[in-house]
Amino acid sequence: MTRDKTATRYHHGNLRPTLLAMARALIEEGGPAALSMREIGRRAGVSAPAAYHYFNSLDAIAASLAEQGFAELSETIDAALDGPRRHLLAGGIAYVAFARANPGLYRLMFGESFQAYSKGNEAIRASRARIYRQMKDDLEKRLTPEDVPIAALFLWSLTHGLALLMIDGQVEPDADLDTKIEDILKFAGMRLPAAR
Amino acid sequence: MTRDKTATRYHHGNLRPTLLAMARALIEEGGPAALSMREIGRRAGVSAPAAYHYFNSLDAIAASLAEQGFAELSETIDAALDGPRRHLLAGGIAYVAFARANPGLYRLMFGESFQAYSKGNEAIRASRARIYRQMKDDLEKRLTPEDVPIAALFLWSLTHGLALLMIDGQVEPDADLDTKIEDILKFAGMRLPAAR
DNA sequence: TGTACATCAGTGAACGCGCGTTCACTGATGTAC
DNA sequence: TGTACATCAGTGAACGCGCGTTCACTGATGTAC
Numbered sequence: 001m002t003r004d005k006t007a008t009r010y011h012h013g014n015l016r017p018t019l020l021a022m023a024r025a026l027i028e029e030g031g032p033a034a035l036s037m038r039e040i041g042r043r044a045g046v047s048a049p050a051a052y053h054y055f056n057s058l059d060a061i062a063a064s065l066a067e068q069g070f071a072e073l074s075e076t077i078d079a080a081l082d083g084p085r086r087h088l089l090a091g092g093i094a095y096v097a098f099a100r101a102n103p104g105l106y107r108l109m110f111g112e113s114f115q116a117y118s119k120g121n122e123a124i125r126a127s128r129a130r131i132y133r134q135m136k137d138d139l140e141k142r143l144t145p146e147d148v149p150i151a152a153l154f155l156w157s158l159t160h161g162l163a164l165l166m167i168d169g170q171v172e173p174d175a176d177l178d179t180k181i182e183d184i185l186k187f188a189g190m191r192l193p194a195a196r
Numbered sequence: 197m198t199r200d201k202t203a204t205r206y207h208h209g210n211l212r213p214t215l216l217a218m219a220r221a222l223i224e225e226g227g228p229a230a231l232s233m234r235e236i237g238r239r240a241g242v243s244a245p246a247a248y249h250y251f252n253s254l255d256a257i258a259a260s261l262a263e264q265g266f267a268e269l270s271e272t273i274d275a276a277l278d279g280p281r282r283h284l285l286a287g288g289i290a291y292v293a294f295a296r297a298n299p300g301l302y303r304l305m306f307g308e309s310f311q312a313y314s315k316g317n318e319a320i321r322a323s324r325a326r327i328y329r330q331m332k333d334d335l336e337k338r339l340t341p342e343d344v345p346i347a348a349l350f351l352w353s354l355t356h357g358l359a360l361l362m363i364d365g366q367v368e369p370d371a372d373l374d375t376k377i378e379d380i381l382k383f384a385g386m387r388l389p390a391a392r
Numbered sequence: 393t394g395t396a397c398a399t400c401a402g403t404g405a406a407c408g409c410g411c412g413t414t415c416a417c418t419g420a421t422g423t424a425c
Numbered sequence: 426t427g428t429a430c431a432t433c434a435g436t437g438a439a440c441g442c443g444c445g446t447t448c449a450c451t452g453a454t455g456t457a458c
Contacts (some may be wrong), residue, residue: 005249010401010402010403010453011400011401011402011452012401012402012453014400015401030343031308032228032308033308036443036444036445037444037445037446038443038444038445046401047400047402047403047404048444049402049403049404049446049447049448050402050403052446053401053402053428054449055399057445058444092197109361110364112227112228112229112364113227114304114364114366115365121452122415136404142373145429150376150380151362151383151385153358153367153376153380154354154380156359156361156452157354157361157380158350158353158354158357159353159355159360160357161352161354161355161357161358161360161373162349162353162355162357162360163354164357164360165349165356168306168308168311168342169311170306170312171349180346180349183346183435184350184353185351187343187346187350188350190321205420206418206419206421206436207433207434208417208419208434208435209422209434211434231410232411232412233412233413234410234411235410242434243436243437244411244412245414245415245436245437246434246435246436248413248414249433253412253413254412356453388414
């Protein structure tokens with residue numbers, strides 16, 4: 001009952017969240033491909049099979065991380081929309097900021113295995129729907145109804161693409177990246193000479 | 197000299213391009229993670245070590261594929277810009293079409309290992325610069341000079357994001373995807389109510 | 393308050409796998425004479 | 426035209442590796458009496 005926090009105890013006591021935390025650190029260090037049952041165990045100070053008391057497989061851990069990521073992203077956007085800024089701009093800035101703060105997680109969430117996760121995971125589907133809904137709600141205040149679907153996909157493409165380019169270091173960080181993000185999102189709301 | 201095309205000959209005669217072709221087929225089937233020296237050899241009807249006469253490592257094959265991809269993407273855009281459509285729109289459509297036609301390759305080109313490839317590869321850097329230049333040339337005809345860098349990043353983000361969302365199957369293909377692409381790119385040139 | 397015991401979290405050894413790469417080799421090719 | 430030979434493309438065996446997962450187990454925990 002009186003826990004010696006430094007001693008390594010046979011029963012970890014808090015293993016499930018610890019495993020997830022270690023897995024998350026791993027993807028941030030080495031990308032989604034660096035996820036490994038054995039390495040997760042190693043970092044948690046536990047043998048690899050111990051994890052099987054909490055997850056059926058490595059894929060289950062990855063799916064759990066993705067779920068976590070979508071929940072956090074959704075919350076982050078919620079919080080931004082409560083702020084003083086205009087909605088779409090604040091949401092977009094928050095979106096890109098999340099990706100930049102959690103590049104490994106973001107890549108896991110939207111990477112190749114994405115479809116596999118969201119297929120069977122109700123929580124992920126719900127978070128995604130919530131994010132999309134927030135965006136559409138705002139767009140509906142500004143546009144005629146028939147423009148909304150296209151505008152939503154437009155905005156999602158823009159923020160997703162910008163987030164990935166920055167994560168991948170393909171935007172030369174000449175100026176402050178934060179102001180660059182803002183500039184681009186603002187530019188999206190301005191007139192480009194009509195493309196046809 | 198007179199080659200029996202069906203017989204398996206000791207000397208393959210055309211191995212280097214064959215290896216690249218098999219590697220390319222592999223990433224299209226299973227994504228960049230499916231690249232494997234041994235599987236490439238297997239498909240080429242050759243032992244795995246044979247490949248080492250042409251490439252120093254698996255990474256070298258991947259880099260070669262990425263180089264090929266950037267060259268093709270650049271050519272595809274060139275071709276589109278020679279056509280009858282307005283430049284930016286035609287270029288954007290061609291860009292997304294390339295990604296949709298070569299999803300595995302596109303992911304390899306812009307994936308996590310991207311930085312590693314383009315660092316030492318002059319050909320890749322040149323292709324990318326060429327693509328970017330084409331875009332900027334067109335933008336310069338339409339915008340004041342100080343808007344061009346932001347507009348370029350804006351456009352690249354948009355097309356990149358749209359390409360990936362489609363590749364990842366995150367756009368429900370309710371309508372024809374081709375017209376959807378066009379709609380979005382056109383929308384990018386229209387007015388969104390100013391975001392502030 | 394003290395003890396027997398059921399529970400189940402965590403262990404260590406082992407499985408089979410596929411991988412990238414190295415190595416000493418073999419055998420087809422085409423050139424020099 | 427025919428033969429010796431250098432070249433080097435491709436081979437098969439082997440290396441060492443890390444992985445996901447299974448298995449029979451051990452030992453800490455907390456509850457029932």
